Amino acid sequence: MKKALIVGLNNYPGCKLAWCDNDAIAMKELIESNGDGSPNFEVIPITDSCTKSNLESAIRKLFADDADIALLYFSGHGADADGGYLCTTDFSENDYGVRMTDILEIVNNSRCKNKVIILDCCFAAKMGESVMLNNNSLLGDGVTIIAASQSWQTSGENSSIQHGIFTELLIQGLKGGAADIGGNITPASLYSFVDQSLGAWQQRPVFKTNISQFLPLRTIQPKVPKSILRKISTYFENPTDEFKLDPSYEYTNAPDVEHSVTEPYADVEHVNVFKELQLFESVGLVEPVGTDHMYFAAMENRSCKLTALGLHYWKLSKDRRF
Structure with missing residues (x-):
């Protein structure tokens, strides 16, 4: 069983974004089926607006059982205060949204076999920033994080492609650019594709994982049967x-x-x-x-x-x- 929560938020009061809903819609359409049309992820989408309470509740529900893969994708504003936040559209000066450390605690305690977090927001690598603390891993078993940018960097949108720069590369990778010879697209191959596609002067993606074996996020028709x-x-x-x-x-x-x-x-x-x-x-x-x-x-x-x-x-x- 694979399930995903796909979030794309634009409607931030006073600081609207343009294409995060497009990001979420495209990601949903790609991962809910494989290249041959067979079912893949069961997806719950959240677009345009979302409160802190609703997002936190949806994240808890995503990681609540023992799915083979539970995937959280977020496109929206990120904040670097207090360990980092996924900003919700009801943010305030004193409460930006859902803390990344709180999300990581939920994920680390999850019984899901593989937990994948993909973030297209500013300061995305704040999620699990210190991979080791006192020789103990901050990433629980089966956790993988793919972040659009370093913990001090912003993440850009591109009006000509109407997507986030990072998410546009994710889309290309999921369509087949990141597939191996057998047609499998894993978190590692997806990150590698994105990393190689971004130039040295652009935002730099980050990959963190504590996993022994990757399950494919999507499969396509293999180049060689x-x-x-x-x-x-x-x-x-x-x-x-x-x-x-x-x-x-x-x-x-x-x-x-x-x-x-x-x-x-x-x-x-x-x-x-x-x-x-x-x-x-x-x-x-x-x-x-x-x-x-x-x-x-x-x-x-x-x-x-x-x-x-x-x-x-x-x-x-x-x-x-x-």
């Missing part, structure tokens, strides 16, 4: 082997194609194998030997071999790990 990926250890019996190619593996090398052809002509079985090898190459698992392209490796009677990443998946295939 698992049924094909499993074959990598059959094409390469040993990890140092090279797979010998010849022109029969190239489907365009056929008499009915109007260009120069050479024997042996395209063979259906070889062509199907070559297409799968080219799939492996497209995701960095295989590389041609002695040339830059698989096409020329075939036409010039060369070969292909496993890359370092290919060796990793060869071992997984050999050990039947997927």
